Amino acid sequence: MKELTAEERKEAVYAALRPAAEREGFAFLPAKNQFRKTVPEGFQTLIVSLSPYQDLTLFELHLGIRNDSIENLAFQFTNGLPLFEPDSMTLVISAGKLRGKRFARHEIKTQTDAENAVRTELQSLEKEGYAWLKNHQTLTALDRVLNDEPLRPSPLMPNRFHRCLRGLVAAKLSGREDYRSTEKEYRVVLKELSAPPYKVENYERLADFLRDYSAN
16 A cells, blocks of 8 residues: 655545535634534534654544633633634544543554544544534533533643633623632632732633623
8 A cells, every 4th residue: 555645644634534524514624724613602623633754644633612602701811812812712622532542643654544544533423522512512511511620620621721711701601600619719720720920810800800791
């Protein structure tokens, strides 16, 4: 079997994934290395992670969710560049973790490797991936994932500072009854992280903003 160049390996993965993704309503965005589906709450995305080496490429698939209501409020307090706000995501998980694995990277050398790897990921998407995207899109679901245990790290948001911001917004927008307790618990997290003063200040600015905020 003919081994492919790095560019050919990339194109083989995209070509194998594209028909099935588009049938599910995901549009191919090559500049962003992802397939994206617009939904009323924001978007869902299949992120193609490719690490090219001289004789092989490592391929891993990630699933992402953006909830516009959360991102429109939280992102401005992350110190991220405004240019990136429309593409910011609320949750991201590797397809491997959905299958209970630490990671699931495929070695791509040939066309057959690409087709087999994509087939495995498509089976996973059909079994649990698409359902995961749908079930975690709403404010209620995101509030539960982010805020049921604020003091414990979340595998869905390894950046704990960003989790504090997005979690606080989700708690406010979902009308969480213990919102004030959640606000205090994220202060504990920031203290545990020894967060620099500017991050603490950003969190407090967000907390102040949300106290009088009404989505109506």
